[in-house]
Amino acid sequence: MPDIVAFGEVMIRLAPPHFQRLEQTRSLDLEIGGAEFNTAAGCVRLGRTATWVSRLPDNPLGKLIANRVREIGVSDTFVQYTPHDRCGLYFLEFGASPRASGIVYDRKESAIAQVQPGMFDWPTIFRGARWFHVTGITAALSAGAAAATAEALTAAKQAGLGTSIDLNYRSKLWTPQEAGRVMSGLVNGIDLLIASEGDCRDLFSIDGTDFADMAQQLIERFGVRCVAGTRRETPLVWRNKFAAVGYTAGQLYESAWYDVEIVDRLGAGDALAAGLIHGLLDGDLEKGIHYGAAIGAIQHSILGDLPWITREEVEAVLAGSGLRIRR
Amino acid sequence: MPDIVAFGEVMIRLAPPHFQRLEQTRSLDLEIGGAEFNTAAGCVRLGRTATWVSRLPDNPLGKLIANRVREIGVSDTFVQYTPHDRCGLYFLEFGASPRASGIVYDRKESAIAQVQPGMFDWPTIFRGARWFHVTGITAALSAGAAAATAEALTAAKQAGLGTSIDLNYRSKLWTPQEAGRVMSGLVNGIDLLIASEGDCRDLFSIDGTDFADMAQQLIERFGVRCVAGTRRETPLVWRNKFAAVGYTAGQLYESAWYDVEIVDRLGAGDALAAGLIHGLLDGDLEKGIHYGAAIGAIQHSILGDLPWITREEVEAVLAGSGLRIRR
Amino acid sequence: MPDIVAFGEVMIRLAPPHFQRLEQTRSLDLEIGGAEFNTAAGCVRLGRTATWVSRLPDNPLGKLIANRVREIGVSDTFVQYTPHDRCGLYFLEFGASPRASGIVYDRKESAIAQVQPGMFDWPTIFRGARWFHVTGITAALSAGAAAATAEALTAAKQAGLGTSIDLNYRSKLWTPQEAGRVMSGLVNGIDLLIASEGDCRDLFSIDGTDFADMAQQLIERFGVRCVAGTRRETPLVWRNKFAAVGYTAGQLYESAWYDVEIVDRLGAGDALAAGLIHGLLDGDLEKGIHYGAAIGAIQHSILGDLPWITREEVEAVLAGSGLRIRR
Amino acid sequence: MPDIVAFGEVMIRLAPPHFQRLEQTRSLDLEIGGAEFNTAAGCVRLGRTATWVSRLPDNPLGKLIANRVREIGVSDTFVQYTPHDRCGLYFLEFGASPRASGIVYDRKESAIAQVQPGMFDWPTIFRGARWFHVTGITAALSAGAAAATAEALTAAKQAGLGTSIDLNYRSKLWTPQEAGRVMSGLVNGIDLLIASEGDCRDLFSIDGTDFADMAQQLIERFGVRCVAGTRRETPLVWRNKFAAVGYTAGQLYESAWYDVEIVDRLGAGDALAAGLIHGLLDGDLEKGIHYGAAIGAIQHSILGDLPWITREEVEAVLAGSGLRIRR
């Protein structure tokens, strides 16, 4: 009976060590990552329980993913194994200004991309759960995955769960037009929509004067309850300023700004989502914005997509604990 | 104007360090390998020139493969780049008795598997060349790849090149029946067929009293000129005895037996093929058997599929140089 | 409701890479291991479910252990966290003949060594379980740990669980006299005792003409049901011959002998115990001997104490699958 | 006959590579470090000779520490080996803003914590020496260690050595009250006290209007000759501004400010102490402040606690040599 259910793909991430380019490397560091699972893991680190729903190939790579899902404390009880499919992979190059970090996806034909409605028994999965989280990436994997996402959202609402979607538009997976059409259907009536101004403009043609204006339009058009997003000042690859913002019922909430030194940029948005859900499970978007900004800021300092952070550390950052070595 | 032309797939090989299982690993060592290319590289190391013909995706992984092909001295002039395909990958686990080494292939939908006849201008490729080498793996990739292989063999013979095929049956790619049907057509009239007793039995239903008998049957049925194979006594994963055997025109040639301590089992058969071609380019199968056995034996001591061996080292082993540190 | 409950210490294992001595090393590879947990993990890999009961410090090292316990699929639900204790550590040097591998323990004052009877609610822990496994190491940690072990064994028998003890005498933890006194009490009436001839002689002054004779004496003195042990011919550090033997109700069972190339000697006996329990859960000691010998033999090829082996691999070894690369 | 004698603990430091958290790591980089020894090593690098006095367990870890003490050029002649104790360990996580670096100590029951007065023959140790250095960490290890520190200070003064103490308050070892009581006794009449404003306030309830005021109060209360400290502007984990300040006989000395890019924060204060002693051995606090600030600034760029820096490099920084690659 986990608090949170997340549905989506986890890929194996392969990255050359120490800023090497893929072309020159002789080894790859292996991590796992997937937006929805990352968020589930963040919720676990903040003290909640979570389960991850997906499909994996029944081979050592699929098992590796499940092993690591359990390692960070998320349940893999509802993962289905398939005999012939493959794991999604992505290759990551770490950059330095003026060279951005880059990703090469090799995720076609993955086990979860073959999902179809009816494959998962959502009422059983949702029994005892309080929240369902998914992102636009799942919907982008295939028509079947989009349909299964819709099926899951419907079931979640019927089961009385809170629901959240992180738009997470990926230009390497689909066009803004496709994404806009599919996501418009999915976001209808959900409790939390996480979205950037750019994605709202490109997918929904919603262009606000500011975040609150954009959020209000989203609320009106799609009947969502809360809208949240990140703020980022990006002068460099190794250093940013980072904050979170949220809006609900006419009220805007803004977090503190954090100076972040960036070990690994991936997973920050997913950690933010975990903080948001953590707050909303207590019925408190403002709490979610503060926890989300803090855990998201810390996540920039963590190697890999997964939030190896403790709630105590998040709360210490919220309390302004400073940067001296603790000893 | 290379001496040898090889046609086939090169994959990226990813292996956990130090005998780790894939399930438990946190990094992967990256090498490249592909049977036909490995043999071309062996020929270069023995003093010949070679070019490798294939298709690669136009992304960092495809370029990585081409970089390393050039690194060992094989030409990539005729490699074609495709915009949307992927690289074949394989994951290798190193074993120890009683656990055999294992391979997980992830090679579906690779750029070379999409090849069709007509894509390569073989007469241009073969201009000035003396030998064409391919293996059963290329034919197993797809119907298009099998057809392109047939096209290449025909063009090679027309251009007056010697031709060789290593059967290299792979049970993860096709059935013995499929392989037998396709390979029967390809081996017809070639100069050198490399085959194991087991594969001959399974693919061609040829079962000899000994190697000479089997080879004689192959020669009679397929009109091949020479037949060669390895002999291996396999008590352990880390140690074998290894030798080569060849047959042509009623004459059997046998190499010395080598005690091999095994750093990396892959590529030994491909190195043997290089030694064979090296001999046959001098019209001398017996030389080929001796060079093939020696370079194949040494290849067990080399990390990766590629033959980082010099001709001087091969000739030193042939001369019985012993195992003392040279200093 | 796991099939197997295991009780004992898991330590962090720190080993210099590539045969280095501790004195000279600049890095340490980190694994976890503990005899009882290793066995629980082996049961999970063979298809059973298992939970591990212990105490850990509430710090990153304690959490690291719990993370990895979950990673391999064992439940950590009943692990207790303590605010001030430490983790047991052990430092491992890999040897080569004539230098044996060596261990430096740094496990005093660990959280589990502070355990006392009454700290764990055994009836709750055993609910739905079928087997309880412990070793002499747990009893050797402290008087409290020995008393808690006795308490657990009593509760397990009351709950109708099968019980097993691996003597696992450790001369760095206690004397043969102490061990004999304590273990005599614990082994009384258990279902499976795993013991070597040497330990029986040193701890219980039982000296048989052969394994069957020794086992019969143990059965008679302690009322145990089955006795099992390993057979090992040890010519070298990197290579052994390995087999298992068991005895019950007047019947001796012997496994095949395996040639083992040794990547990492640790955990082989614990894997054997897993195979034994796997068989006995089906009421079949002979099956246990065969599975135990096979998984124990394979375990020599695995880096780390943990059995990263699949049931399919064990059954392939039992079926004599050979040592060729699978491809 | 070393110039400097240092007394204290050296621990083995274990740190996950590349910003990993302890919870997720699979290997640990091993260094050694201890405040007093680090300072002794800094003196050696600046051209002095030094010996380190301590106790170590007679096992590979203890020998590892002694090996490395000698490696950097400090004498281990007076180190005592004990048969049963353990080495202190500390686990270090490297941070990035907003996550501070963190340390988990595992140093209880170390060999040096068991020290008692009378164990070391201080008159022999001090023969020919010119300076004795210790820090508050040694005194915090145990009552015996505090008493042995007092004994050593007395003997040093009797032998005519200069004496220095770095307060180095560690909240994980004792309370400010305990530290204040013990350190008040020890600092009496020493030549150099290194202290931060915060520690003076917390330990001695001394709160000055500025550094000079605080130092003057310390001089008056404890009869110390010189007081020194660091100045640090800490905007980030990877970058600081760093300087040194000293006061004696009514005169304040301030170093230049250095922009430091931080590879490893540990050991900077200990390197500063080495510079201070280096100056005071020439009777020149101002020289000490300048050398101390420069070597302390450079130490931020050095991996590990130990000052792998040459005097020529310190003097080049003092001369404003700039940041271009030397070639």
Add this chain to the structure above:
Amino acid sequence: MPDIVAFGEVMIRLAPPHFQRLEQTRSLDLEIGGAEFNTAAGCVRLGRTATWVSRLPDNPLGKLIANRVREIGVSDTFVQYTPHDRCGLYFLEFGASPRASGIVYDRKESAIAQVQPGMFDWPTIFRGARWFHVTGITAALSAGAAAATAEALTAAKQAGLGTSIDLNYRSKLWTPQEAGRVMSGLVNGIDLLIASEGDCRDLFSIDGTDFADMAQQLIERFGVRCVAGTRRETPLVWRNKFAAVGYTAGQLYESAWYDVEIVDRLGAGDALAAGLIHGLLDGDLEKGIHYGAAIGAIQHSILGDLPWITREEVEAVLAGSGLRIRR
């Protein structure tokens, strides 16, 4: 028929990992690098073809260099192997403010330092080529190398190639006086001179009011066609601002300024030279300045001296693509 011919030394570069000092390291990362070759490689990455002319010892280290030259796509056809010489080596320490990065050369008696005029058949080498590039380092290796450089420049001009020299003064190889005397002869009448203000002052006693003034003087004194250089603001070791500037025929061209986060400082100037040649091959110094600044800026983010950068990436930076992860 390569577009560009480069003449000079390639050394093996050995660097301790992760900011370690040489004194403390236990391993060295191996790259290759040499100013002229680096530039040739940069031209290849921008879409040109190139060949590298040099001498190497006929041993594994010499072959390693040639392997890697081919790996990045530069031809090694004209490399000569010598039986007894050695490879130049250099040892690199990565720094952090206030510690500059440092280099220890071990390049005496290298194969290329033994070069003499007449050893290379320049007319054959230059057949079909369009540009010849060399630097002051080649001339500094030995009198023979300087004479061979003069010989090559003469032959290049006779063959109608464009010519470029990067002054690249190295104080560890020769004095400014020697360098000024030799380089004055070599730069006469070349098409592109790359020079810093400092080197012009020290070698040629040319001191301009600004870059244009200095360049005009160089043009007048030496009859060169274009002069180019870098601009660098160097607040720190890990971060710079970087730009390029060029002058020809009374016209000054300035690139944009780039914020560079520095993974590896080496090779940036050589990459700039590649961009300049790339522009001048199209007869366009302004293009060269822009491409040179962009590829030079990106090169700071690349591990090793070699420009593992694509033309697409250079053009993306020129187009202001920003620093967000591409996905």
Add this chain to the structure above:
Amino acid sequence: MPDIVAFGEVMIRLAPPHFQRLEQTRSLDLEIGGAEFNTAAGCVRLGRTATWVSRLPDNPLGKLIANRVREIGVSDTFVQYTPHDRCGLYFLEFGASPRASGIVYDRKESAIAQVQPGMFDWPTIFRGARWFHVTGITAALSAGAAAATAEALTAAKQAGLGTSIDLNYRSKLWTPQEAGRVMSGLVNGIDLLIASEGDCRDLFSIDGTDFADMAQQLIERFGVRCVAGTRRETPLVWRNKFAAVGYTAGQLYESAWYDVEIVDRLGAGDALAAGLIHGLLDGDLEKGIHYGAAIGAIQHSILGDLPWITREEVEAVLAGSGLRIRR
């Protein structure tokens, strides 16, 4: 006042990891080694004290060597630093049957090769010492080194020290004729000559019916007191049988044979020499043969040339301690 004085070169050893060839490697593991120093270190590990006499360049590489000399406990007090020379390097490739391990030397022009008689104050160096050890490698470095060796031997004898020479013929340094001529002079009247049958034949034209016969001839011709050597059966690169043999005053001493699994073949003979000297310092060649064989056998299991072995371990092997893990 060390027991043993050793004179010779220590080089930096650079080896590709995990059986890689130099041509393919991207990193090198760094150790130090030199025959005479290795032996001195072995004596220290057996409980003696030792000093190493040599010359090093005054740069980070020279200091690295001195650091590590001290690390293992040998004194560097008499090492001289030179401003302009270089360190000797050697590159090591680890082999596997049928590929022998190989070494590429890059040691020309090293600081110690420039040594001349008169540079070292031998009477001071030998004060209080009991034994002087050198090998034929030192004499092979240069005429100056041979002369300095002769000077040192004369001084050692005058000072009453025992003397030993390990012939250690290196074909890459000189011819058998040169070696025979020089070494004939040096070995005259020494206490211990370590030599193989092959070297005696090639250098001195001494060919015995067995070891005793050869030794007797050496004793008669050169007036040496004892002769010792190794026995080795070399079936493979990873496994040997190893023993020691010695002869003095008509008596032959033979050690037990050891099965050795070979981690690193280098340094075994130097460790043997340490055991021999250890015995002869007690006036007991037989003890020396036994200790020498045991420490030499263990040395095959140690990474690097240096004997990271304890006297307790040597004595445990002598006592037949077996190969079980100690725990």
